Amino acid sequence: MSTQKGMAEWGYELFMARYRERRYGLAREGDAGKGVLPGGFGPCLVTLFRLLASRDADGAREPVPLWHLRALARTGHLARAAELAFTISDEPKQGEALLALVEEAAGAGDLLGAQALVDSIRVRDCHDRALVALVPAWARAGELDRALALAERVRYPHNWSITWALLAKALADTGDFRGALDFADRAAGSASSRVLALLLDVATAAGDHVRAGDLVDRLEDLARLHGPHSPGYDRGGPRPLTAILVPEVVRGDLDRLDALLRRPGTSPLYPAVMVDVL
Missing domain, CATH: 1.25.40 (Serine Threonine Protein Phosphatase 5, Tetratricopeptide repeat)
Structure with missing residues (x-):
């Protein structure tokens, strides 16, 4: 994929994160996981990420479990999680997975990454719910104008009140x-x-x-x-x-x-x- 096409499809934030992770990996050899998780099961989880990241996502035989995608997004690897989510062929399931990634990224404070991912969600209900999830996150970050702009984009009336x-x-x-x-x-x-x-x-x-x-x-x-x-x-x-x-x-x-x-x-x-x- 060319840089120009990648920028257009992913947006700058996600494309650059994806580029770095594909070039350098989620965690380099010898990394104890300190840059991903502070401790506990971090080293084991990083090892799992490294093994899964070594596989070509397009060639994966089994769908990536949602817990793994959530964990990637929560630990700062939203681009890799999104890349794996896009390999899900069932569009409604893909939409739910991308929605989950937006929620995790917003919860982890990666609002720009979450925002960049929202517009790639093709399932309208999931896209709407992703906007709903981002509105309070931007407000808590002190970006009320941005939060209001997103709120005005919520399409379905049943989501307006929430x-x-x-x-x-x-x-x-x-x-x-x-x-x-x-x-x-x-x-x-x-x-x-x-x-x-x-x-x-x-x-x-x-x-x-x-x-x-x-x-x-x-x-x-x-x-x-x-x-x-x-x-x-x-x-x-x-x-x-x-x-x-x-x-x-x-x-x-x-x-x-x-x-x-x-x-x-x-x-x-x-x-x-x-x-x-x-």
């Missing part, structure tokens, strides 16, 4: 409560328990007790309506009752928990309360 909620949470985490509440207003109409739980965190952090109380009531209503399978947490997040009860119990406020557990004969929540919380 985008604004995550942005609000990111700003609240940095202490910008005024901005956080402004963005929380954009997501306030959502019926997703995940979004409402994020907004509850924002309202609590900002000291807006009226807003927080309203969100607690809405989360409880969702839990009553859907039991332990409330919408908005299909990807493993906490359930609505957990978002409400755990903070209250930590504060020593057991009134809501008592009210839910004292009505085994009438409350549809009773069989699910402990399942939800545990």
Whole structure:
């Protein structure tokens, strides 16, 4: 692949990282892994990376496991991880793999690399979710204008509320409560328990007790309506009752928990309360 074509397909950041890794390897002989992981299982993982990196990705017979791609991205080898992900022939699976790499890179602080990878995701839903993942990461890095520009690119309406909620949470985490509440207003109409739980965190952090109380009531209503399978947490997040009860119990406020557990004969929540919380 020519340099010009590579730059066009990969972008400068990923192309140069890919060039260096293909030329020098993920870890040179004798490297104890200090430049990749600080310790623990680092040397073993680096050895595995070295062995896998010695194979031609195009000739690999078995698909590269997602955990390996995530580990590469998390330890600073996003370009190699992306190269391996592009060998996945199934487009939806490739999209999910690239989305995972964007999330890992953003979590590791490689926002430019993650940003460069987003536009290579052809599966529209995965591309949208990758944008959603990057919005709060840029906001936490102090790049609010960039975060807003990405938020405006989110295509699907069902992702809009979670985008604004995550942005609000990111700003609240940095202490910008005024901005956080402004963005929380954009997501306030959502019926997703995940979004409402994020907004509850924002309202609590900002000291807006009226807003927080309203969100607690809405989360409880969702839990009553859907039991332990409330919408908005299909990807493993906490359930609505957990978002409400755990903070209250930590504060020593057991009134809501008592009210839910004292009505085994009438409350549809009773069989699910402990399942939800545990």
